[in-house]
Amino acid sequence: xxxxxxxxxxxxxxxxxxxxxxxxxxxxxxxxxxxxxxxxxxxxxxxxxxxxxxxxxxxxxxxxxxxxxxxxxxxxxxxxxxxxxxxxxxxxxxxxxxxxxxxxxxxxxxxxxxxxxxxxxxxxxxxxxxxxxxxxxxxxxxxxxxxxxxxxxxxxxxxxxxxxxxxxxxxxxxxxxxxxxxxxxxxxxxxxxxxxxxxxxxxxxxxxxxxxxxxxxxxxxxxxxxxxxxxxxxxxxxxxxxxxxxxxxxxxxxxxxxxxxxxxxxxxxxxxxxxxxxxxxxxxxxxxxxxxxxxxxxxxxxxxxxxxxxxxxxxxxxxxxxxxxxxxxxxxxxxxxxxxxxxxxxxxxxxxxxxxxxxxxxxxxxxxxxxxxxxxxxxxxxxxxxxxxxxxxxxxxxxxxxxxxxxxxxxxxxxxxxxxxxxxxxxxxx
Amino acid sequence: xxxxxxxxxxxxxxxxxxxxxxxxxxxxxxxxxxxxxxxxxxxxxxxxxxxxxxxxxxxxxxxxxxxxxxxxxxxxxxxxxxxxxxxxxxxxxxxxxxxxxxxxxxxxxxxxxxxxxxxxxxxxxxxxxxxxxxxxxxxxxxxxxxxxxxxxxxxxxxxxxxxxxxxxxxxxxxxxxxxxxxxxxxxxxxxxxxxxxxxxxxxxxxxxxxxxxxxxxxxxxxxxxxxxxxxxxxxxxxxxxxxxxxxxxxxxxxxxxxxxxxxxxxxxxxxxxxxxxxxxxxxxxxxxxxxxxxxxxxxxxxxxxxxxxxxxxxxxxxxxxxxxxxxxxxxxxxxxxxxxxxxxxxxxxxxxxxxxxxxxxxxxxxxxxxxxxxxxxxxxxxxxxxxxxxxxxxxxxxxxxxxxxxxxxxxxxxxxxxxxxxxxxxxxxx
Numbered sequence: 076x077x078x079x080x081x082x083x084x085x086x087x088x089x090x091x092x093x094x095x096x097x098x099x100x101x102x103x104x105x106x107x108x109x110x111x112x113x114x115x116x117x118x119x120x121x122x123x124x125x126x127x128x129x130x131x132x133x134x135x136x137x138x139x140x141x142x143x144x145x146x147x148x149x150x151x152x153x154x155x156x157x158x159x160x161x162x163x164x165x166x167x168x169x170x171x172x173x174x175x176x177x178x179x180x181x182x183x184x185x186x187x188x189x190x191x192x193x194x195x196x197x198x199x200x201x202x203x204x205x206x207x208x209x210x211x212x213x214x215x216x217x218x219x220x221x222x223x224x225x226x227x228x229x230x231x232x233x234x235x236x237x238x239x240x241x242x243x244x245x246x247x248x249x250x251x252x253x254x255x256x257x258x259x260x261x262x263x264x265x266x267x268x269x270x271x272x273x274x275x276x277x278x279x280x281x282x283x284x285x286x287x288x289x290x291x292x293x294x295x296x297x298x299x300x301x302x303x304x305x306x307x308x309x310x311x312x313x314x315x316x317x318x319x320x321x322x323x324x325x326x327x328x329x330x331x332x333x334x335x336x337x338x339x340x341x342x343x344x345x346x347x348x349x350x351x352x353x354x355x356x357x358x359x360x361x362x363x364x365x366x367x368x369x370x371x372x373x374x375x376x377x378x379x380x381x382x383x384x385x386x387x388x389x390x391x392x393x394x395x396x397x398x399x400x401x402x403x404x405x406x407x408x409x410x411x412x413x414x415x416x417x418x419x420x421x422x423x424x425x426x427x428x429x430x431x432x433x434x435x436x437x438x439x440x441x442x443x444x445x446x447x448x449x450x451x452x453x454x455x456x457x458x459x460x461x462x463x464x465x466x467x468x469x470x471x472x473x474x475x476x477x478x479x480x481x482x483x484x485x486x487x488x489x490x491x492x493x494x495x496x497x498x499x500x501x502x503x504x505x
Numbered sequence: 506x507x508x509x510x511x512x513x514x515x516x517x518x519x520x521x522x523x524x525x526x527x528x529x530x531x532x533x534x535x536x537x538x539x540x541x542x543x544x545x546x547x548x549x550x551x552x553x554x555x556x557x558x559x560x561x562x563x564x565x566x567x568x569x570x571x572x573x574x575x576x577x578x579x580x581x582x583x584x585x586x587x588x589x590x591x592x593x594x595x596x597x598x599x600x601x602x603x604x605x606x607x608x609x610x611x612x613x614x615x616x617x618x619x620x621x622x623x624x625x626x627x628x629x630x631x632x633x634x635x636x637x638x639x640x641x642x643x644x645x646x647x648x649x650x651x652x653x654x655x656x657x658x659x660x661x662x663x664x665x666x667x668x669x670x671x672x673x674x675x676x677x678x679x680x681x682x683x684x685x686x687x688x689x690x691x692x693x694x695x696x697x698x699x700x701x702x703x704x705x706x707x708x709x710x711x712x713x714x715x716x717x718x719x720x721x722x723x724x725x726x727x728x729x730x731x732x733x734x735x736x737x738x739x740x741x742x743x744x745x746x747x748x749x750x751x752x753x754x755x756x757x758x759x760x761x762x763x764x765x766x767x768x769x770x771x772x773x774x775x776x777x778x779x780x781x782x783x784x785x786x787x788x789x790x791x792x793x794x795x796x797x798x799x800x801x802x803x804x805x806x807x808x809x810x811x812x813x814x815x816x817x818x819x820x821x822x823x824x825x826x827x828x829x830x831x832x833x834x835x836x837x838x839x840x841x842x843x844x845x846x847x848x849x850x851x852x853x854x855x856x857x858x859x860x861x862x863x864x865x866x867x868x869x870x871x872x873x874x875x876x877x878x879x880x881x882x883x884x885x886x887x888x889x890x891x892x893x894x895x896x897x898x899x900x901x902x903x904x905x906x907x908x909x910x911x912x913x914x915x916x917x918x919x920x921x922x923x924x925x926x927x928x929x930x931x932x933x934x935x
Contacts, residue, residue: 078734080654080702095734097699097896115702115733116654144896174896194696194888195895203700210657217647224510224546226640231926232662232686232709233675233724235933245663247677247686249723249933250715256662256677256686263926263935266624269527270633272510272545278709279662285680293679294663303545304508304525458624458935465625466527466574466604496661496693503665503679505693505888 076148081117084161087151094119094163097198098143098174108136112145113198117331120154120162121147128165135170141180142198144172158331193496194505204332205492208325209481215324216277216298216477219317225300226271229278230260236455245283256281259474261404264301265435265462268470275300287500289489290377290427292478294498301472307406307416307434310471311392314420314430315350317475318390322346325484338486342424351387354395355414358383374400375419377427384421390429394418403445406434406469418473426483432473439463506578511547514591517581524549524593527628528573528604538566542575543628547761550584550592551577558595565600571610572628574602588761623926624935634762635922638755639911645754646707646728646907649747655730656701659708660690666885675713686711689904694731695865695892698900705730717930719919720807720857722908724928731902737836737846737864740901741822744850744860745780747905748820752776755914768916772854781817784825785844788813804830805849807857814851820859824848833875836864836899848903856913862903869893 079092096114103109106125111118123136139145149165178192179199189196196202220227233247233254245256260276267274277298284291300313322343325333333340353361355371362369362379369379375393383391395414398407405415417433436442442463446456481493491497496505509522526544533539536555541548553566569575579595608622609629619626626632650657663677663684675686690706697704707728714721730743752773755763763770783791785801792799792809799809805823813821825844828837835845847863866872872893876886911923921927926935 082654095898096702097898115656115698115700142896144898172897175894177895194693194891197697197700206658206701207656210651213657213659214647214651217644221640221644224512226545226637227643228636228925229643229709229726231724231928231933233711233928233933245677245679245684247675249675250713250930252933254675254933263624266935267627267925268545270545270627271636272526279659281663283680294661296659461624464605465607466572467602468525468527468574495658495697498661498663500680503661503663503682503684505696 081112081114081119081159083116084119084151084163085159088153088161089151091148091150091166092163093146093148095146096144098139098141098145099200100141101139103137108133110136110139110145112147115203118158118200120157121149121165121168122162123165123168128168132165132168136165136168138173139168139170140174140176142174142177143170144174145169146171190491190497190502191504197495200335202492204329204335205481205485205487206495207332208329208336208485209477209493211325211329212321212481212484213277213296213477215321216475219320220273220275220300223273225273225275226267228260228264228267228271228274228276230257230263230276230299232257232279232281236452243282243284245281258282259297260299261301261472261474262459264299264472265459265470268301268303268472269462269466269468272303273300274302285500288377289491290479292490292494292497292499295490295494296477297474298477299472299474301470303468303470305434305471306469307394307418307471310432310434310473311352311394311418314392314418314432314473315348315390318350318420318430318480319346319348321480322484333485336485336487338484343484346389350389350420351391353383353391353393355393355397356395358393361386372397372399380421380427381425384423384425384427387423390420390422392418392420401433403449403451404433404435404442406436407441416471422479422483424483424486426479429479429483430473430475432471434469434471437463437467437469439467511542511544511549511589513546514549514581514593515589518583518591519581521578521580521596522593523576523578525576526574528569528571528575529630530571531569533567538563540566540569540575542577545633548588548630550587551579551595551598552592553595553598558598562595562598566595566598568603569598569600570604570606572604572607573600574604575599576601620921620927620932621934627925630765632922634759634765635911635915635917636925637762638759638766638915639907639923641755641759642751642911642914643707643726643907645751646905649750650703650705650730653703655703655705656697658690658694658697658701658704658706660687660693660706660729662687662709662711666882673712673714675711688712689727690729691731691902691904692889694729694902695889695900698731698733698902699892699896699898702733703730704732715930718807719921720909722920722924722927722929725920725924726907727904728907729902729904731900733898733900735864735901736899737824737848737901740862740864740903741782741824741848744822744848744862744903745778745820748780748850748860748910749776749778751910752914763915766915766917768914773914776819780819780850781821783813783821783823785823785827786825788823791816802827802829810851810857811855814853814855814857817853820850820852822848822850831863833879833881834863834865834872836866837871846901852909852913854913854916856909859909859913860903860905862901864899864901867893867897867899869897
């Protein structure tokens with residue numbers, strides 16, 4: 076007999092099949108029991124009738140508690156009211172493992188309790204749904220860039236130079252030398268863009284920031300494309316095409332999950348190109364117009380981002396930030412020398428910045444000057460400067476934090492639920 | 506006018522197009538110049554005729570040195586002898602950036618020199634080809650598991666417990682606690698298998714091993730599937746299906762790259778299921794039959810692996826290793842209590858172990874006993890033991906080191922060429 080995963084059961088209506096899984100929930104009504112079984116692919120309502128199964132099967136179903144492992148054989152029957160449109164009329168019910176009382180029940184638990192039991196909390200329907208959305212978005216990232224002929228360049232995690240200061244870096248000993256955990260693959264991608272034209276990296280990145288907000292993790296995944304001969308206008312187009320694609324993909328392929336999460340999908344349906352584009356100078360005007368006290372040269376915090384985001388019905392791209400508040404490698408705007416060709420994309424509904432990117436300086440001498448102005452160690456950047464010595468070229472790229480993207484699409488306010496095992500201040504377990 | 510990538514030029518025969526790229530090579534013959542341009546997607550032979558272009562274009566083409574950035578406009582013409590089947594008859598040749606003398610030329614360079622210039626070496630045709638094979642294999646991994654309904658579970662890099670000793674771990678300070686860089690996501694995948702049924706992780710892993718062989722890197726990427734209700738027989742089937750798929754995919758989609766690498770593809774064409782399967786006891790017999798001095802309980806090194814591999818024409822799976830030389834979590838063989846249901850897959854042609862996996866112990870008390878026998882700290886494994894308390898289930902998984910797979914498929918003997926920026930003993934730059 077075939078072992079079938081629950082999501083595939085609609086293809087087996089009328090057949091006798093075997094399902095392996097765990098008890099998600101159970102209801103009893105006299106001589107009928109209605110266990111709901113989950114197997115990671117879906118939820119299956121079963122009907123166990125005392126007069127139709129053996130005493131052993133009845134007893135096993137009766138004893139089965141939440142999260143007990145079960146092995147059920149029965150007939151797949153159409154049932155419009157059940158999730159997935161089918162249910163199982165059980166013929167044999169086995170209980171290979173009786174669970175100890177499961178610590179997580181549908182009642183409310185404190186955050187600390189849930190985070191301490193993260194390895195079990197993953198089984199809850201909401202956590203399950205968020206991580207399935209993550210799975211879909213991550214695969215969407217891979218497909219998007221592969222289909223556009225980008226080459227994956229796995230940038231290193233262990234890096235030799237604390238190029239921009241060590242204050243937020245995790246440090247380790249590398250056979251007698253100091254090494255640091257990477258905060259971005261960008262510097263490694265630029266030479267690779269000269270080799271492959273279009274490249275991206277997608278891996279874990281690290282910030283040792285003593286920050287406890289819902290928008291920060293110490294370890295998070297970031298996807299970073301870098302494209303040779305792409306200038307700022309094209310970068311903005313790439314960023315909005317990418318975000319539109321990911322949202323569309325989640326809407327198309329995560330219907331059940333978004334329903335479980337009670338996500339208002341009308342807000343996501345709206346995420347279509349072109350996205351609104353404003354300059355930093357526009358943003359200052361918009362904010363002061365709403366009575367906020369900001370001036371040219373200020374960086375935007377969560378409050379400012381939310382006010383800007385709330386002025387639009389889809390993600391908004393803010394460009395041309397003051398040179399003084401942005402990274403040393405950003406290309407100056409030829410029409411406005413106080414600002415750089417950098418952009419941030421702010422998600423709607425208060426989910427904050429999801430993308431940051433820029434055109435990079437490709438002139439060797441200007442880049443060298445900026446490195447010196449920022450008091451960075453020139454010798455540590457020789458290899459990075461090399462990209463400007465051997466056939467330099469305009470190029471641009473951005474980074475997207477996956478957890479923020481997943482949080483927005485899923486509609487969960489805290490990043491800790493968007494990654495399987497979050498690493499936060501004072502949280503490195505399990 | 507359209508900017509076209511070189512690989513797409515065959516679709517533009519007869520059209521005037523613009524190509525951005527770098528000089529790969531150049532040949533001059535009187536009033537004709539034949540620069541070869543690369544743009545990361547392919548190589549394009551150009552024909553520049555003195556009498557057909559402006560003096561500026563002729564001069565630019567004349568001055569263009571290896572790796573100089575060029576911008577060429579011309580007509581795409583069929584040319585059977587050229588790579589890709591087309592060449593360009595140039596109308597305008599621009600030289601946006603003249604390269605300084607490029608340090609890497611077709612002549613031989615020492616390994617240290619090349620590794621110090623890894624950021625430039627990436628542009629060489631062989632390195633380019635290897636990393637394109639890597640790109641294809643990594644995407645193959647993602648597609649293989651996504652298409653089979655596995656959920657991606659990004660396991661954490663920063664881990665709290667040095668569960669199996671700290672000798673080969675990179676250590677860092679985590680806000681006053683000690684943390685270690687992950688060597689495997691397996692322990693984190695097993696609880697996730699209870700939540701999703703089929704899961705995998707694919708990320709960087711770390712070994713602080715003072716080892717200088719061609720088969721070791723300090724930082725390498727590993728893909729690890731873990732499947733609920735999968736027993737040892739099914740694990741072996743999954744492993745061989747996966748390897749067959751990846752090899753087939755590289756053969757289908759990396760034809761040019763494998764040609765550049767002069768890979769003997771007939772050896773790869775042969776990689777079809779079923780793979781030979783032998784037990785560890787069979788392997789001992791095979792080795793002693795060939796005069797090697799090994800006995801039950803010995804671990805196999807590179808020499809033994811090569812002798813075994815050379816006895817077969819495709820990857821071979823060795824199973825049922827002695828309990829004493831394998832990890833604490835491996836399920837004992839019910840028919841042979843001195844061995845465990847673990848397997849290693851050895852690639853042909855001396856490329857060594859590419860996969861290691863096992864069925865995991867799912868009995869709580871047996872696992873606890875093993876943890877104690879191995880003198881591991883029980884408290885650090887409570888969460889891992891929990892998987893056996895709350896509805897335990899048989900499950901299996903394996904890990905594949907991507908660099909070894911890429912080395913084998915590409916036919917490059919040293920792992921350092923299979924990852925963009927290798928991390929080796931005394932090598933963390935660039």
